[in-house]
Amino acid sequence: MSVLRLDCTKCDRTYAPGAVLNLCTTCDAPLFARYDLERAAKTLRREALATRDRSMWRYHEVLPVADPAQRLSLGEGWTPLLATPRLAARLGMKQVWVKDESGNPTGSFKARGLSAAVSMAKVLGAKAVCLPSAGNAGSALAAYAARGGLEAHVFVPRDIASLFLLETRAYGAHVETVDGLITDAGKVCAGLAREHGWYECATLKEPYRVEGKKTMGYEVAEQLGWTLPDVILYPTGGGTGLIGMWKAFEEMEAMGLIDSKRPRMVAVQAEGCAPIVKAHEEGRPDAPMWQGATTHAHGLRVPKALGDFLILRAVKESGGTAVCVTEAEIVQGTKDLASAEGLFAAPEGGACVAALRKLHASGQVTPEESVVVFNTGTGFKYVENMAPLW
Numbered sequence: 402m403s404v405l406r407l408d409c410t411k412c413d414r415t416y417a418p419g420a421v422l423n424l425c426t427t428c429d430a431p432l433f434a435r436y437d438l439e440r441a442a443k444t445l446r447r448e449a450l451a452t453r454d455r456s457m458w459r460y461h462e463v464l465p466v467a468d469p470a471q472r473l474s475l476g477e478g479w480t481p482l483l484a485t486p487r488l489a490a491r492l493g494m495k496q497v498w499v500k501d502e503s504g505n506p507t508g509s510f511k512a513r514g515l516s517a518a519v520s521m522a523k524v525l526g527a528k529a530v531c532l533p534s535a536g537n538a539g540s541a542l543a544a545y546a547a548r549g550g551l552e553a554h555v556f557v558p559r560d561i562a563s564l565f566l567l568e569t570r571a572y573g574a575h576v577e578t579v580d581g582l583i584t585d586a587g588k589v590c591a592g593l594a595r596e597h598g599w600y601e602c603a604t605l606k607e608p609y610r611v612e613g614k615k616t617m618g619y620e621v622a623e624q625l626g627w628t629l630p631d632v633i634l635y636p637t638g639g640g641t642g643l644i645g646m647w648k649a650f651e652e653m654e655a656m657g658l659i660d661s662k663r664p665r666m667v668a669v670q671a672e673g674c675a676p677i678v679k680a681h682e683e684g685r686p687d688a689p690m691w692q693g694a695t696t697h698a699h700g701l702r703v704p705k706a707l708g709d710f711l712i713l714r715a716v717k718e719s720g721g722t723a724v725c726v727t728e729a730e731i732v733q734g735t736k737d738l739a740s741a742e743g744l745f746a747a748p749e750g751g752a753c754v755a756a757l758r759k760l761h762a763s764g765q766v767t768p769e770e771s772v773v774v775f776n777t778g779t780g781f782k783y784v785e786n787m788a789p790l791w
């Protein structure tokens with residue numbers, strides 16, 4: 402195993418890797434995997450990467466699962482970072498890139514985290530895995546479980562677009578629809594996981610999804626010639642990608658791959674569910690539960706994130722911000738990306754385009770700054786719930 406130890410993100414407890422562990426047993430906070438970065442730096446060199454796999458596993462020194470034969474892979478990661486000049490012009494910007502995650506297996510960035518997490522679940526001896534999901538994580542869990550011959554259980558809000566159900570079930574997973582939001586689905590999932598001994602892969606409840614997601618940070622740096630942009634906009638539900646990228650930058654600097662310059666991290670949320678935005682504006686270290694959460698960008702409909710304090714810390718340390726957009730702005734952002742650049746994005750990606758428009762208008766992002774916008778998934782799966790808004 403390439404992981405040296407697991408550190409609590411809140412207290413100073415550390416854990417040996419190799420055990421089935423969810424949260425810190427002292428303070429219930431997420432755990433971070435730590436590696437021997439000095440050793441990793443000897444082989445994870447810029448030149449060496451040129452000939453490696455065009456998948457997230459190209460950064461294997463800083464990923465769990467040392468043995469390639471134990472990696473459950475469908476070709477996740479190494480997605481394009483597209484220069485988008487027409488979109489940039491429309492937004493009054495000079496340089497906007499879109500990190501387009503829609504081409505991942507199962508159509509979203511969730512493939513990265515779940516390739517890592519389900520691989521580790523199998524390595525640790527799990528026979529069944531489970532999580533609550535807004536849709537994309539569920540289908541990714543199911544696909545990687547199928548790939549590894551594991552049983553999968555997925556819990557989703559009842560109003561999920563039907564394609565997600567069909568797809569997730571096609572991979573052989575058991576899918577249960579739950580009244581309410583992802584947090585309600587999470588409670589049902591956690592209860593049954595305890596009862597049946599399933600390995601829980603809920604966001605940040607196990608330490609390896611964030612490891613897969615952090616590869617987005619490695620890729621942005623590598624694709625920009627080992628520099629980072631001035632600003633990164635990321636659609637934030639549970640925030641794993643933002644937290645993961647922030648962790649990645651620290652690792653990359655420690656290994657001498659980048660310098661100390663960091664992008665301003667922008668957490669993008671929907672007006673109908675903006676706990677991180679509210680907490681950021683109030684200068685709080687964590688985000689209380691958002692009441693009455695609603696948005697058609699279901700990945701953003703997360704009223705309470707386990708890693709809220711990690712998201713807020715990264716945003717603050719980076720000098721970034723948190724911003725919310727309306728449903729109409731999300732639709733407009735999605736249409737802008739489609740009509741200007743030919744990318745049919747998930748509404749979460751559209752939200753980031755809309756947020757950039759807002760930040761440009763308020764002067765928080767200036768036209769000369771380089772910006773990376775994340776499109777985290779394909780728009781195809783959302784047609785049913787987005788169509789009434791178009």
Ligand SMILES: Cc1ncc(COP(=O)(O)O)c(C=O)c1O
Nearest residue numbers: 537638639640641700749777778
């Ligand atoms: C397409 C899409 N974008 C963004 C998110 C939010 O991701 P995170 O939980 O990493 O903040 C989700 C989560 O379901 C999603 O499906």
